[in-house]
Amino acid sequence: MTAIDCKTNVPITLDGAEALAGVQRGGDFVKKDSSRSSRPNMKELAEALNLDRSTVSRALSEDKSHLVGLETRLRVREAAMKLGYRTDLTAAALRKGRTDTVGIIVSDLENEIFITVLRQIMAELHGTGLPNITPLIGETRDDLSATRDLLHRFLSRRVDAIISLAASDDQADILRSAAEQVPIVLAIRSIRGIDLPSALCDDQAGGAMVAAHFAARGHKYVCQVQGPVAAATFRNRALGFSHVCKQSGLVEVPSSLIVRNATTQEGRDSFASILNASPRPTAIFAHNDSIAIGLVEDLRSGGFRCPEDFAIVGFNNTQISRVLAIPLSTVDYPTVEVGRHAARLVSNLIENRDYAWKTSVFSPSLLVRASS
Amino acid sequence: MTAIDCKTNVPITLDGAEALAGVQRGGDFVKKDSSRSSRPNMKELAEALNLDRSTVSRALSEDKSHLVGLETRLRVREAAMKLGYRTDLTAAALRKGRTDTVGIIVSDLENEIFITVLRQIMAELHGTGLPNITPLIGETRDDLSATRDLLHRFLSRRVDAIISLAASDDQADILRSAAEQVPIVLAIRSIRGIDLPSALCDDQAGGAMVAAHFAARGHKYVCQVQGPVAAATFRNRALGFSHVCKQSGLVEVPSSLIVRNATTQEGRDSFASILNASPRPTAIFAHNDSIAIGLVEDLRSGGFRCPEDFAIVGFNNTQISRVLAIPLSTVDYPTVEVGRHAARLVSNLIENRDYAWKTSVFSPSLLVRASS
DNA sequence: CTGTTAGCGCCTTCAC
């Protein structure tokens, strides 16, 4: 560890007059004379133009520049450009009571679905609605206290809204209290015990599609490798799948197989239990593609064939699922719709806190490829 | 577009005295009486305690609370807790000339290496150095104008520093000018034409290791599937590899094979060219794991064996490389070191702009697994 | 140890 204490290390000596004239910034005295080399603030820009700050402010603003004479407006904008003026958004935020930021909470930055939806949200925010909003992104890894910290930070930074792609049941309390202070929108995951505007996928329908597909293919014994139940996502996939199994006379063996993390590694590890089941299932529904890939890899290593010995279907339609030697059957997640809806909800809620928000649930669709 | 103008829509009528007492917020007049239900600001907290705002500020601060009597300090903190006081960091930032934010520029949020380094940076910032810094994350997808916009946004938000994991040669100008206003640190990718403190991997050494490995295994004809050359990363891997090939008498065929994007799909697509080469190479160095996986998948589909027909080595040691049916040989990227160094650089530069920054280059290491 | 005072840079009412 290099111990560095530079607070007292800056050997700048100023005599009285200069010290007073200096502008304090970040704890150091920075001489800021009128022949400044650094960029001007609005006041300085106004002085350079012999105009009032308010006129400059209006001229530069997006929605109020019409209040300024055309000539003045152009003169201001040109000077701003030339002198390298750059709005201080922290100051603007303080004054406006609006930061033009939204906090986005993600549970896992390595998960392609979250990233895809995240991108969609950002694109949509830029396009429709708010033009130059900055997202503050935080990752929780499904840790409650990390979530609490993140919410606190976002709230302290006065974000205009929060989107959580990482909700889970244990967060109901903290989300509820946060929602009293700022609009909160849920995406991908909904939770029990709190009703917030949400953008969701119909996971139950997704699970049901897979079961129906297995039934149509003539499978009799099937199983599902379920993700953690804290998230509604996986609960619903399981529900939909099991429901149709019962309807169609499919038997689930083993009846319950839940991995702690929905990862490829755990997918691999879970294959042993399936092999040991009796009767042995011939079709496996993995709750996401990562798990599915783990299963495929492990059964390949064991000398089994896919789909002949085991049919496998994943969930999410990730990039890799398409390029595997045995392209993976999977459920396509409505990322575009979910992201777009989430973004629109926050746009509207920011513009109008009383916006009659509504939750939307979008349908996934089954993609049958080589693995089933 | 729903046009919403709530600025004039709130039919609250206040007589003179009350109007003055009212606090303006976001353009709306919000009656804020002393029996408030919303959270207090510092002034209100101070009034409730019969103290001055400055005393409250000190009592609540991390590094100046020792200036306040123990009893007062506790009283203040307790009251803050009870009344739900929450610092307004936008206001604090304006006053302090420091936002406690750093902008982080990433080219591709789906790339595991970037995410891993990003996490490391965040962890390190939280641990060492700055306690509660908020990262502003932006993705460029290697688009120059996206990068420009991002820099502009970060600068307007007055970030205390910027870390770019997405540098490329064409950004030299804009990075240089941005670096005059705020400390900038490069990670993963360095560029020509500008000298900034950086945290890098010795990609050249990585490429060299792979060539040496191929030579040791007795291969004669080899090839590399190179990533895009705009990033120094891939250029250096190619350089190191080719250099050792020449030294060791290995022949590269085809002599040059460059994909436009370093993705699994392009890896698959490139396998055809390798098959058609003559003499046909027996060992392939893929510039990252994504490409390598594409190659493996395609050769498997074609009935070839790995490593018997083709030895393959990737780069990055991604999660998936470990769990494939044929575990992938790969070069382990020093993500921890790179992330940590980048974080420390910015910490130091934020504390002291004149910090004698230095670039560090960390060594990768070859992991030989089943594919080579 | 605590209070007084003065802004940080911007936006917005109000007056002309």
Add this chain to the structure above:
DNA sequence: GTGAAGGCGCTAACAG
């Protein structure tokens, strides 16, 4: 169409 003035919430000199 432009200027004058005040204040968003906080922190940091400077006194006492």
